[in-house]
Amino acid sequence: MIIKINMKSETPIYLQLRNEIVKGIGKGEFEIGESLPTVRQMAAELGVNTMTVSKAYQLLKSEGFIVTDRRKGTIVCNPQSDENKLGGEFQEKLADELELLSAEASIRGMEQEDFMELCRKAFQRMEVVYL
Structure with a gap:
């Protein structure tokens, strides 16, 4: 990489x-x-x-x-082998970061649908599924 x-x-x-x-x-x-x-x-x-x-x-x-x-x-x-997996601190951190990104996108005039599509595309680029 x-x-x-x-x-x-x-x-x-x-x-x-x-x-x-x-x-x-x-x-x-x-x-x-x-x-x-x-x-x-x-x-x-x-x-x-x-x-x-x-x-x-x-x-x-x-x-x-x-x-x-x-x-x-x-x-x-x-990182999923940790007890936190999707709970606790990680979710709080993610919510805070998404709130900030959402605020910036909204302030700059981005529509919610466009923001959600960007999020969807970014998530789809992540190929690895950890179980």
Whole structure:
């Protein structure tokens, strides 16, 4: 997978990296059990500080997307194996993010049907179904 980072974006680089990896998992570009590059390798590939990559990996780890094994390195895992699955904190976070996106779309004059179609298309691009 090619990870795209926009150095001019107002979004912090570690968050861009986190988001790109999550999208990659969702699209099946990163498979469950696959090893991610080491922090140093990823930093070198992207031309960023190792602390930036480390921060992104720590966030992904806390959210249940990756695990770290001293022997195997950083491994993509199934976030549904967590007890939260679709409940609690995740749903609250998702609702907040969708509310913000909905507000921005509405303010900019987007119709609800157009917004829903964009959401539908984005969700359909996610190929992986984790059970």
